[in-house]
Amino acid sequence: MSSRLLSPEEIAVQAGQQVPYLRLPERGTVFAEREMRLRQLAAGGHAMRDFLLFMAELAQAQHGLLQAYPAVALPDAAALDAASRAGLPPLPAEHWPRDAAWRSGLRRLLAALLPRLAGSPALAAVRALQDTHAGDDAWLDQQADRLLTGVMLGLDLAATPLVAAALQVYWTQLVLATQEARGADRLPPFGRTDDATLCPCCGSRPVASISRIGGSDAGFRYLQCALCAAQWHMVRIKCTHCLGTQGIHYQSPQRVGTEARDAKPATEAETCDACGHYLKIVHMERDVNVEPVADDLGSVTLDLLVSEAGFRRHGINLMLLFGDDGTDDGGGG
Numbered sequence: 001m002s003s004r005l006l007s008p009e010e011i012a013v014q015a016g017q018q019v020p021y022l023r024l025p026e027r028g029t030v031f032a033e034r035e036m037r038l039r040q041l042a043a044g045g046h047a048m049r050d051f052l053l054f055m056a057e058l059a060q061a062q063h064g065l066l067q068a069y070p071a072v073a074l075p076d077a078a079a080l081d082a083a084s085r086a087g088l089p090p091l092p093a094e095h096w097p098r099d100a101a102w103r104s105g106l107r108r109l110l111a112a113l114l115p116r117l118a119g120s121p122a123l124a125a126v127r128a129l130q131d132t133h134a135g136d137d138a139w140l141d142q143q144a145d146r147l148l149t150g151v152m153l154g155l156d157l158a159a160t161p162l163v164a165a166a167l168q169v170y171w172t173q174l175v176l177a178t179q180e181a182r183g184a185d186r187l188p189p190f191g192r193t194d195d196a197t198l199c200p201c202c203g204s205r206p207v208a209s210i211s212r213i214g215g216s217d218a219g220f221r222y223l224q225c226a227l228c229a230a231q232w233h234m235v236r237i238k239c240t241h242c243l244g245t246q247g248i249h250y251q252s253p254q255r256v257g258t259e260a261r262d263a264k265p266a267t268e269a270e271t272c273d274a275c276g277h278y279l280k281i282v283h284m285e286r287d288v289n290v291e292p293v294a295d296d297l298g299s300v301t302l303d304l305l306v307s308e309a310g311f312r313r314h315g316i317n318l319m320l321l322f323g324d325d326g327t328d329d330g331g332g333g
């Protein structure tokens with residue numbers, strides 16, 4: 001018998017346990033938990049308090065929108081089977097013909113937000129979008145196209161979090177409704193795709209990964225989609241960009257001189273020496289309330305730390321785009 005420590009995956013395999021590959025978002029909690037975490041992060045004297053509170057209001061509006069979303073066109077059985085056979089996500093963010101409901105969803109988001117933003121620095125941006133572009137379907141779709149294909153040129157950065165919020169709710173609705181419509185007598189509509197670095201539902205990049213506690217997925221690491229919030233399994237200590245397993249390190253802001261040196265940080269950057277990319281990982285076992293989108297927004301100092309060391313983000317947060325997000329291959333920093 002070896003005394004080597006086993007990884008959670010090895011323990012699970014030895015026990016004959018099946019790791020659930022996909023965790024779909026839950027309509028009642030996906031945005032509500034994000035809002036709660038954003039408020040919690042903002043309450044701790046955070047340097048980005050105003051921004052996090054704005055994001056919390058936005059998440060609350062997203063929650064309201066998702067609870068009563070209108071019916072939207074879904075992929076039929078033939079399209080789902082074709083995507084499955086091709087190893088492709090069935091609701092690809094870059095190609096899916098968006099329903100007009102996403103734009104009316106955006107207008108409802110703005111209407112719900114505006115009365116809640118009195119005194120917020122974000123009020124001007126929301127009102128500007130409402131007054132100048134909210135009725136312009138072509139402009140909104142152009143912004144959505146750029147955002148979903150990673151084209152920074154021509155993107156209205158003040159409007160981006162709002163456009164992104166509406167797209168997130170629409171895609172979450174697409175995923176949930178596709179799952180509900182499939183019927184128990186058929187194969188699940190979503191499963192493994194050929195590119196493990198991208199969302200198996202919509203093909204978007206992850207925002208961050210999360211190590212989970214509780215239930216059948218305890219101890220496992222999941223990547224969370226930046227767009228539809230689906231989570232898919234990937235073993236730990238593996239680069240989420242090049243899938244390499246050598247030269248993986250974990251970085252967090254130094255806690256030199258503090259009393260809390262033994263308290264492990266709930267958010268770290270998982271960096272890869274081989275390809276030079278990183279993705280943040282949030283640990284439920286260290287803080288049960290972590291939420292990938294919220295904790296990514298709340299840890300921008302960690303991005304600065306690892307980008308100074310020369311690493312580039314693999315993840316994307318549609319609420320806060322960095323200059324080097326997208327498809328360019330210039331050096332970051």
Ligand SMILES: [Zn+2]
Pocket residue numbers: 199200201202203204225226227228229230
């Ligand atoms: Zn997705």
Ligand SMILES: [Zn+2]
Pocket residue numbers: 239240241242243244272273274275276277
């Ligand atoms: Zn790598």
